[in-house]
Amino acid sequence: MAPARAVCARCLxxxxxxxxxxEQPDNPxxxxxxxxxxxxxxxxxxxxxxxxxxxxxxLEAASRLSRPxxxxxxxxxxxxxxxxxxxxxxxxxxxxxxxxxxxRPERIWPGWAEVLAG
Numbered sequence: 001m002a003p004a005r006a007v008c009a010r011c012l013x014x015x016x017x018x019x020x021x022x023e024q025p026d027n028p029x030x031x032x033x034x035x036x037x038x039x040x041x042x043x044x045x046x047x048x049x050x051x052x053x054x055x056x057x058x059l060e061a062a063s064r065l066s067r068p069x070x071x072x073x074x075x076x077x078x079x080x081x082x083x084x085x086x087x088x089x090x091x092x093x094x095x096x097x098x099x100x101x102x103x104r105p106e107r108i109w110p111g112w113a114e115v116l117a118g
Contacts, residue, residue, distance in 0.1 A: 004031035053088025056081065058108045063101050074100055 008014055008031060018033025022044065027037050035043070060081075063070050071078040074097055089097070098105045106112040 001031060001036060005034055008034035053090065054094050054109055056084045056089055059089075059094070059097060059101075059103075060085075062103055062108050 008017070011017065014034055016033075018035060021028060021032030021035065022040055027041055027044075029037050032040070060067065060070060063073075065073060067081050068078050071081050074081075084093070094105050094109070098108065
């Protein structure tokens with residue numbers, strides 16, 4: 001595996017190759033993008049959300065704060081909220097952030113009970 005990784009280290013399309021390999025559902029064998037199939041599988045598992053992500057927009061609207069003010073109030077970086085607006089937030093984040101803001105999640109996300117049920 002070391003010789004393959006050495007070739008990858010010099011490759012001009014390393015990032016593109018890694019992205020391609022991570023996007024393949026059948027997880028091709030061998031080293032692609034400098035990663036083994038086991039390393040790629042581990043990265044995929046780590047990137048999978050634990051549950052269905054919740055949209056951030058309803059929380060932002062309910063807080064009536066600008067994104068920078070909301071980030072400050074929650075003690076997170078504005079970039080964290082930017083990422084959350086794209087990817088959604090987890091149930092744990094929703095619980096924590098609504099508590100911090102003195103809000104109730106069931107009033108923000110329709111179907112909150114179903115989120116808790118799994």
